[in-house]
Amino acid sequence: MTHPDLILFFIQLAVMLACALLFGQLLRRLHQPAVLGELLGGILIGPTVFGMLAPDWYGRLFPVSESLALGQDAVIKLGMLFFMFAAGLEVDLAHLRQKGGVALLTAGLGIAVPFGLGFGAVLLLPAVWGGPARSSPLLFGLFIGAALSITALPVIARILVDLNLLNQDFGVVVMVAATLNDLIGWSLFALILSKMAPGSGPGQNTSITLGLVFGFFAITLLLGRWLSLKALPWLQTRIAWPSGFIGLAAVLVLLAAAAAETIGVHSFFGAFLVGVGLGQSVERPQRAFEAVHQFAISFLAPIYFVSIGLQANFATHFDWLLVLVVTVVACAGKIIGAGLGAWLGGMPGRTALAVGFAMNARGAMELILASIALNYGLIDQRLFIALIIMALVTSVLSGPAIRQLLLIRPVAVETRQVVI
DSSP: OHHHHHHHHHHHHHHHHHHHHHHHHHHHHHHHHHHHHHHHHHHHHHHTTHHHHHHHHHHHHSSSHHHHHHHHHHHHHHHHHHHHHHHHOOOOGGGGGSSSSHHHHHHHHHHHHHHHHHHHHHHOOHHOHHHHHSSSSHHHHHHOOOHHHHHHHHHHHHHHHHOOOTTTTHHHHHHHHHHHHHHHHHHHHHHHHHHHSSSOOOOOOOEEEHHHHHHHHHHHHHHHHHHIIIIIIHHHHHTTHHHHHHHHHHHHHHHHHHHHHHHTTHHHHHHHHHHHHTOSSSSSSHHHHHHHHOOOOIIIIHHHHHHHHHSSOTTTTOOHOOOOOOOOHHHHHHHHHHHHHHHHOOOOOHHHHHHHHHHHHHHHHHHHHHHHHHTTTOOOHHHHHHHHHHHHHHHHHHHHHHHHHTTOOOOOSSSSSOOO
């Protein structure tokens, strides 16, 4: 990278962070997730608004440059990895022992119904989805099914905290179901991605790929759990804390990301599983976890979410029919599926429907999925934009819907900055 490119690279990062901070805080004041503001900031400084209103200035700030693109890509990928790691830390597997039956039904139908509707929509409406649905309908249908079955545990946790429901029976059921949903959904997405992405894997057959994915899943979780239960308490008395934990976490995230890429699945899967494993400590080192969380959401993750808004022109590639189909199928699948599971598990009708709306929140996790798929060339910008809009709509709808169904009065949003 040349000296002028290095200066411009720093300016780009500063502009992206400033937009993330400004619009993230603005959306939080409106009781919305900060990540929505960060995405909005990216859209405003990207080709959709800034590139259209001032194309010359946009070209100067974001010129076509291979060295700048490599630098941006490295920072953006680190942002994604550490956000997924921070999301994994939010997963508490101890909750799986509570409300097991109703949570299992909620999670199972909350994955199966949207997966089936997404797969069926591709087969029934190939013209709406475009080229991939015609050339590889079965594989593309599996991908869309997995994409629409993903939920977002950090989003759900934040909504439950805001509504003071996290430690009530409703909150426990939702968190357990969301934990199961995330673990199964991301494993499924990693498996399908390994088969669809060109050059992403060593070319093994499906059974070998499946074995590698779930073998990696088990080994990483077990290793992370061992580290959290045995190694962390020992290290805490021998290294600087929490700075030592941040360094250790960074090493583990990068090694797990490299291992995931080696076996043919995306690096995000390794980072997420390391977070899940380390998050299972009996005595969670809250100070260390909070330090990692703030490191991830204050610098790296905002750059990543702003960059999503830079990846497409949301005006020229907006397809209203595709947006409508994706949003309706996603909402219907998750609300009906998860709500039905909760109802079959014995919850009253209105409460079960509220569970469905809680599980419907996609937030940042869907943004990451869409961004990965676009970078791998699995989807075009039309579908990318449709998935982004669906993630925004579902995130905005969940909180108010739960509040109305459970007859909860609005409460003030706490001041801790959380990117969801």
